[in-house]
Structure formats: C-alpha cells, structure tokens
Amino acid sequence: MVQKSTFESEIKSYKSKQNAAVKLVQIVSNLWYNHSIELVFFRNQLFDRRVSRILTLHQESKALSDSPISIFETLQIAESMQHLKLAPSRLDIGKLALEVRNQNIEEENILYFIKKELLSAQEHKSFAPxxxxxxxxxxxxxxxxxxxxxxxxxxxxxxxxxxxxxxxxxxxxxxxxxxxxxxxxxxxxxxxxxxxxxxxxxxxxxxxxxxxxxxxxxxxxxxxxxxxxxxxxxxxxxxxxxxxxxxxxxxxxxxxxxxxxxPGKGVPNIVYGVNNDMIDLENTTIFSAASCTTNAISPILEVIQRTLGIKHGHIETIHSYTNDQNLVDNMHKKTRRGRAAALNMVITETGAGSAVAKVLPELAGKLTSNAIRVPVPNGSLAILNLELNKKTSVEELNNILKESALYGSLVEQIKFSDNVELVSSDIIGTSAASVVDAPATIVSADGKHVNLYVWYDNEYGYTHQVMRLARHIAGVRRYTYY
Known part of the structure; x- marks a missing residue:
C-alpha cells in the first residue's frame, strides 16, 4: 500500500512539472512571436523545445548550482515578465531564477525584483531590422x-x-x-x-x-x-x-x-565575446568570423590568460571530418586528406594556434597547433596543453571556468559540464562556442602544467557565433541579461 501511494505521488509530481513546462512554453512562444523577446535557460534555447527537453535542461542545471533550478522557479520568472514592457531582448530566466534563489527573494517580491533587474530592457532602444x-x-x-x-x-x-x-x-x-x-x-x-x-x-x-x-x-x-x-x-x-x-x-x-x-586575410578576424570590441564599425565594412576551432578555444584561452597567465602551450584538435575530404580513397591536393574520411583518422594541419594571435595578440608566438580529422560527421574536441605563469589546482581551474560560464562577457561562449559520461554526440546542437569538460581537467603535481578538454559543435556552435557577430556589426543588438 505504501509503495502504491509513493508511486502515485511521484507520477502526480511529475505531471505537475509537465503542466508547468507547458505553461512556460506558451509564455516563451508569446514573448518571442509577438514581442521579439527570447527567453533562454542558462543560454539554452527554450523556443521550439519539447516539454521533456525543457525539464531535462532544468535537471542539468545542477552543474551550475547546489541543486537544480526547478521548473516552478523558472515559471514564476516568466510569468512576472509578462507584466513588463520590454524591448527586443534575450533574457536568461535560469540566471534570473538563480539570483532570486541566492538572494532569498520572497514570492510576493519577485515581480519587483524582476522589474528592477530588467530596467535596462524596459528602456533599451530598438534598432531598425x-x-x-x-x-x-x-x-x-x-x-x-x-x-x-x-x-x-x-x-x-x-x-x-x-x-x-x-x-x-x-x-x-x-x-x-x-x-x-x-x-x-x-x-x-x-x-x-x-x-x-x-x-x-x-x-x-x-x-x-x-x-x-x-x-x-x-x-x-x-x-x-x-x-x-x-x-x-x-x-x-x-x-x-x-x-x-x-x-x-x-x-x-x-x-x-x-x-x-x-578565417580572412587583411580583414578583422573576430571571435564574438572575445575581441568584438576592437571593431571600428563606423569605418569597417568587411569582417571575418574566424574558424570554428578559433571560436572554440579563444574564449577559454582568454579566461586562462587573464586569470593565471599562459607561458606557452600546444593545441590539438580532434575534428570531425569535413566536406573537403574524400568519401573514398582518391587524389587530393593536400596530404592524407585523399583517404576515406569515414574510415580513417587523418593527421592534418590547422592554423588555430596562429589564428588565436589575431584575436588575442598577447598569445602571439606562444602556441603551436595541429589537428586530427576523425570518422564522426560533427562534434569536435580541442585539447589545450598549457604551461601557466601561476600555480593552480583542478578545483581552482574548474571553478574559474565555471564562474566564466555564469558571469561576465563570455557566458554565451562558454558552457560548463560536469557530466562524467559526456561524448561527442552529446555536443551536437550546443549553441555555446566552447563546452568545458570539467571531469577531464588535468593539472600536474607542480600546478603549472594543465590539460583542458574543450568540446564544440563545429557546425551549430559556430553558426551561433556567426549570428552573434552578425547582429553586432549590423547594429541590431538586443538587450541581453545573462
């Protein structure tokens, strides 16, 4: 009898979560279609997502907090937003829910808190499309x-x-x-x-x-x-x-x-979030979004350089095969790329190490790089082997990257994962440029040599970086809250 009662209560509890997610989907759709306000959950898209996916995202938020943000906490935030007159924006309701929790905001004060937090979104100037x-x-x-x-x-x-x-x-x-x-x-x-x-x-x-x-x-x-x-x-x-x-x-x-x-020659190579502030938008009309690998590693390298300092290092990219390789063995102008892409691991060159210097000039001459194309159609991995100026530990290093995924100018670019079962197919569909694999982080006994494993969707994640840069140079930047 006790087991039956427990089972029924569990089902009822999950049903209430599903119903809350359905309400959230309705609010997300209304705000987006009618007001160009995009709600995301720790930078994960909520628009056009199934209820099950939204609930999974909430469960995965445990990587960023002591306990997962619940769908009910998020729904409260979204419902409060409906009472505000907001400009076209991209608002992270996961981050807002975390702030409400951390500051112990009472339920009756949530609307006031949200209104205060999003004051800039209410005053933000709209731009012509x-x-x-x-x-x-x-x-x-x-x-x-x-x-x-x-x-x-x-x-x-x-x-x-x-x-x-x-x-x-x-x-x-x-x-x-x-x-x-x-x-x-x-x-x-x-x-x-x-x-x-x-x-x-x-x-x-x-x-x-x-x-x-x-x-x-x-x-x-x-x-x-x-x-x-x-x-x-x-x-x-x-x-x-x-x-x-x-x-x-x-x-x-x-x-x-x-x-x-x-990557472009003689034009600004920009990794959005890292060096987009260097662009002279008044006098420049041609831009490059650099490469998918440069977009993946530059945010991480910027954080490490700023906090611990980089003496030198090597970057090895384990990259999915691309359209420039042969499907079966045949002639190719580049070495090794003539061999069947879906059957071989292929050592090839990458300009990622030198390309980073265009984005982060302070790292010029400090990095070498190479690449291995592997038999997967998408989803890549960069291994950053770095010697640091300051000593660190696995815990400190992961905390630095976790903090960068939550706060600061690189929250769109960096995603922090503590999933010990993470594999390349899990990365597909990730809008962040870089996914830090925290359980794989290695620090030497002297604290000066580290290995960081950074995943990236070399198609979808890069596309989102291009979109972010496109908005920036086109002058249709939305107000964002992260």
Whole structure:
C-alpha cells in the first residue's frame, strides 16, 4: 500500500512539472512571436523545445548550482515578465531564477525584483531590422538560414531576404534546396514550413519570401531588384578570403557589409565575446568570423590568460571530418586528406594556434597547433596543453571556468559540464562556442602544467557565433541579461 501511494505521488509530481513546462512554453512562444523577446535557460534555447527537453535542461542545471533550478522557479520568472514592457531582448530566466534563489527573494517580491533587474530592457532602444543575404548554401549556410528564420521573431532583427548560389534557378533545383533545408542528417528536421515558389524563384520559409539568386560573380547582382537595401552579405562559400576578393560583394547594388564565415586575410578576424570590441564599425565594412576551432578555444584561452597567465602551450584538435575530404580513397591536393574520411583518422594541419594571435595578440608566438580529422560527421574536441605563469589546482581551474560560464562577457561562449559520461554526440546542437569538460581537467603535481578538454559543435556552435557577430556589426543588438 505504501509503495502504491509513493508511486502515485511521484507520477502526480511529475505531471505537475509537465503542466508547468507547458505553461512556460506558451509564455516563451508569446514573448518571442509577438514581442521579439527570447527567453533562454542558462543560454539554452527554450523556443521550439519539447516539454521533456525543457525539464531535462532544468535537471542539468545542477552543474551550475547546489541543486537544480526547478521548473516552478523558472515559471514564476516568466510569468512576472509578462507584466513588463520590454524591448527586443534575450533574457536568461535560469540566471534570473538563480539570483532570486541566492538572494532569498520572497514570492510576493519577485515581480519587483524582476522589474528592477530588467530596467535596462524596459528602456533599451530598438534598432531598425537588417536585410541579410546568404552567399552560398552549404553546411553553414543552411544552418544560418534555419537560425535566421527561427530567430526572426516579430521581424525586428536580422531578416533573411535572399540566398545566392551558382545553380540555375528552376523547379528541380528549388525543390532540392528546400529538401536540404528541411532535412538534415545531423541536426534533424527543420522546425518550420518550407515551400517552393517557382514563379518568384524563391523559397517561402515560415511565410517569408527568400529569393534564390543565381550568380557566377558577386558584381553582377542587383539586390535592390528584390527590394533588398543595405544588406549584410554573409559569405559562406570559402571562395573569397582576402579583403580585395570580399570587397567584390560591396559592388553589388543593395549590399553594405560583408561577413566571411572562415578565417580572412587583411580583414578583422573576430571571435564574438572575445575581441568584438576592437571593431571600428563606423569605418569597417568587411569582417571575418574566424574558424570554428578559433571560436572554440579563444574564449577559454582568454579566461586562462587573464586569470593565471599562459607561458606557452600546444593545441590539438580532434575534428570531425569535413566536406573537403574524400568519401573514398582518391587524389587530393593536400596530404592524407585523399583517404576515406569515414574510415580513417587523418593527421592534418590547422592554423588555430596562429589564428588565436589575431584575436588575442598577447598569445602571439606562444602556441603551436595541429589537428586530427576523425570518422564522426560533427562534434569536435580541442585539447589545450598549457604551461601557466601561476600555480593552480583542478578545483581552482574548474571553478574559474565555471564562474566564466555564469558571469561576465563570455557566458554565451562558454558552457560548463560536469557530466562524467559526456561524448561527442552529446555536443551536437550546443549553441555555446566552447563546452568545458570539467571531469577531464588535468593539472600536474607542480600546478603549472594543465590539460583542458574543450568540446564544440563545429557546425551549430559556430553558426551561433556567426549570428552573434552578425547582429553586432549590423547594429541590431538586443538587450541581453545573462
């Protein structure tokens, strides 16, 4: 009888959590669709997430607090927000719930506390939306399209208006492009509606017309014919890498800025959160978002350099195979990359060590790097072997990184994990640039030599870094609370 009663009470308790999560989903959707206010939970997206996933995220929050933040604590925060008039924002209700708990705010005072904490969001100036053109539609291009559309909200931010490819624009090609956008073998189905409009030569994505433009060269495009003005062109082809080549985009009518999704030569290489403050937005029109690996390691290296100091080190990246490798053994202009990608571990070079110096000049000449491509389609790992200026311990080092994941300028970039069972497939879909594997941290007996293991979704995490940088240079920055 006792066992039955316990079982029924457990089921009832879980049902109440599910119901609270359903209410949270409704609030999240309303704030996003109607007010361009995005609620996240310790930087994890809540919009378009299932109830079970939201409850799992709450359980995982134990890595950041003495006990998990409950769905009821979060729901209270979200309900309070509905009474405020907020500008387009990105608000971390997990962080707010943690502050309410830590400060022992009484239930009747939560609304007052939230109103005070989000005062800046109530006074934040709204910016005009920015037209975006994707030049290229490969792996990163399609993920960017997904994120740009799903993050369109009430239309106050970045607006995807066109996609440029080298194909002929006909019904068959449009259907193929639509299918590749809708279905992804790694990231799953797109949570949206994609239709083909042959007459417009466009895809209709969640009701918005996105023109598909065929062009061999950037100079021949007139974006104004499509009603596109002062557009940010995001080049994800990799075909143009230096300032002169990328400047060709600016000769197209209707284009005003260019962002390269690869390391660039002679242009600012920016890791958002680390060195975006160095950009002269008034006088610069061409930018690079650096590489996925540079975005993964730079936030961690910045924290370590600032707190403990780095004498020198080596970075080894265990990287998923990419499209530039061969599917089966065949000729390749680069050494080893001609061997079958899904069957071999392949040693190859990476410029990550030298690229970091462009982002963190104080580390110039201090780092070496190399890479191994491994037979997984996505999800990579950087091993940072560093000699420090100051002594440390595993506990101190992990606490420094945990603190950086919760507070400061790098909370979007760094995620802290204490999961002892973490593997590469668990990283897929992570929006943070870096995931610290705390249980794997190693510190030598003298406290000066450390090994840090940093995971990253080299597609999805990098795409989010590109999005953050795009908002910054486009001047549509939202108020954020982390």
């Amino acid at each position: 920015k037209d975006v053109v994707l030049y290229g539609f490969g792996r990163i291009g399609r993920l960017l399209a997904r994120e740009l559309i799903s993050k369109a909200g009430a239309g106050h931010q970045l607006r995807l208006r066109a996609i440029v490819t080298r194909d002929n624009v006909d019904l068959k090609t449009l259907q193929k492009r639509a299918t590749l956008l809708q279905n992804d073998s790694i990231h799953g189905d797109f949570e949206g509606v994609v239709e083909v409009d042959e007459t417009k030569e466009a895809l209709i994505i969640n009701g918005a017309t996105v023109y598909i433009i065929s062009a061999k060269n950037p100079e021949e495009i007139d974006y104004t014919k499509y009603g596109i003005e002062h557009a940010l062109v995001i080049d994800n082809t990799g075909a143009f890498r230096d300032n002169e080549e990328l400047a060709r985009h600016l000769t197209a009518k209707g284009a005003s800025q260019v962002l390269l999704t690869a």
